[in-house]
Every structure is written in C-alpha cells, then in structure tokens.
Amino acid sequence: MNSHSPIPGNTRGRLLEAAELLFVKHGYEGMSLRQITSHAKVNLAAVNYHFGSKEALVQELLSARLDRLNQERLALLSLCEARYGENAMDAAAVFGVLFVPAVRISRDRTGGMGFMRLLGRVYSDPSQFIRDYLHEHYQPIYERFFEAFARALPHLSRNELGMRLHFALKALSGVLASEDMDELISALCMGEPVSDSLMLARLIAFVSPILTVPFDNREHIRGVEQIMEMAAAAAQAAESKVQADGASSGSRKPRGILPLWAEKVVGT
DSSP: OOTTOOOTTOHHHHHHHHHHHHHHHHOTTTOOHHHHHHHHTOOHHHHHHHTSSHHHHHHHHHHHHHHHHHHHHHHHHHHHHHHHTTSOOOHHHHHHHHHHHHHHHHTSTTTOTTHHHHHHHHHHOOOHHHHHHHHHHHHHHHHHHHHHHHHHOTTSOHHHHHHHHHHHHHHHHHHHTOTTHHHHHHHHHTTSOOOHHHHHHHHHHHHHHHHHSOSOOHHHHHHHHHHHHHHHHHHHHHHHHHHHHHHHTOOOOOOOOOOHHHHHHHTO
C-alpha cells in the first residue's frame, strides 16, 4: 500500500491516490481535475479545500513520492564514493546508485508496486510543469550525480555527457513506465529466476553503452549510409509486392507465435 493510501473517509488521501493513478496513465497534461475528483469520488470543491489547485495537488504528490527517494540516493552515493575513495565509480555503478533505492522503495509498503511506473512517468512526462518542478526541487541532486558520471567518463565533454545521460534515462523511463513492465522484465531475465539484482544488472548493461560507445566510428556511419542508399530500391520493391498481393485478394495466412521482440516490431 502507498504511504498516502487513503483510509475510509480520508478525502485528501483519495485525491492523492487518484492523481497518482491518472498521472501514471495519462501524464500531467492528460489528466484533469474533473477526472481526479471523479476517480476519488469527491467533488471539485474538495481539491480547492485540501490543495487549492491541480498544480499544488501534483506538487504534494511528487514531494511525497520523490523526496525520500532522492535523499536515499544521495546517502548511497556518499557511501559508495567513500568506499571507492580516489578511484572513480564506473558508469554502471553510478546507474546502480540511481536505481537501487527506487527498486528497494517499490518493494516496501511505503512505495508499492506502482512506484516504478510513477518514476518512469516522472522521467518521461514532457509537460513544462513537471520539468520545472524537477529542476526547482532536485537540481542539486542531479548535479551530484552528473559529477559522478563525469568522473566515471572523463573523456566526454560536459555537453556530450548531458546529451548521453538524457537519452539513457529516456530509455530506462520507457521500460519503467511501460504497462507491460513485468513482461519486459521477465523477457529480460531470459528464463532465469527474476530477482531485483538480475533485473537491474541487465537493464544497466543495456543502457550503459549509451554513455560509453564512441560516436565517431566511421565504419558504422558508412554502414548506415550504405543502407540509406539502398532504401529507395527496397521501398520500390516492397510497394510492388503490396500491389501484387492486393490484386490477388488472397486470404491472410495465420501467423505463428512470435517472440516478444518480434511482436513489438510487426505491431501485433
């Protein structure tokens, strides 16, 4: 149960719980006060009485869910830095410090199973309100972790490191915010017993190369250029086949069972 899960008659708690569920599902701009109050089974006046506005309601929600997380992150980062001493932590270890506290909180009663999806939504939500809130309240924490990554990757300029971190966190956010997160994690573990350590180790193994793989590999760039040069011919061949298949108006053959990654590609 969440730390602010409502008890019977707790209007404030019901509003916070409803706001969290709708925020995770629709994002900040996609949810309205009317939806929140309808889900919480209270009237609009209750929001004004307890919070004053949608903005204040969401601010309290984020504070209740993220303040403790970020304090735990800072404490863990300090402990790890003290242990490593003058030897900088590598990028994978810094990612671990970022996400181990989140997983730990999601496993206890103060976090709950929805905590990781909330975190994924927070990272991925495009609204200016959410971006401004995170910058205003958690910028010092971001700076501490940025410096830890900078020490781990001293060859990267600060501008390039910031860009790479942005994409790496977006990639992780997509997994965390996914409605089929459990299915994705099960696939990630590839038949092995699912554990938090295995899940995090493999997620980190996926995203760490975003920070470490060189950008200026001319062989890779030339390979992409060659594929782009062949794309027009491939598109023409595909269009001809589509037209031929349409003319035959044959029945669609049943497809076999596809692996998870293939289902995502073909859109089943």
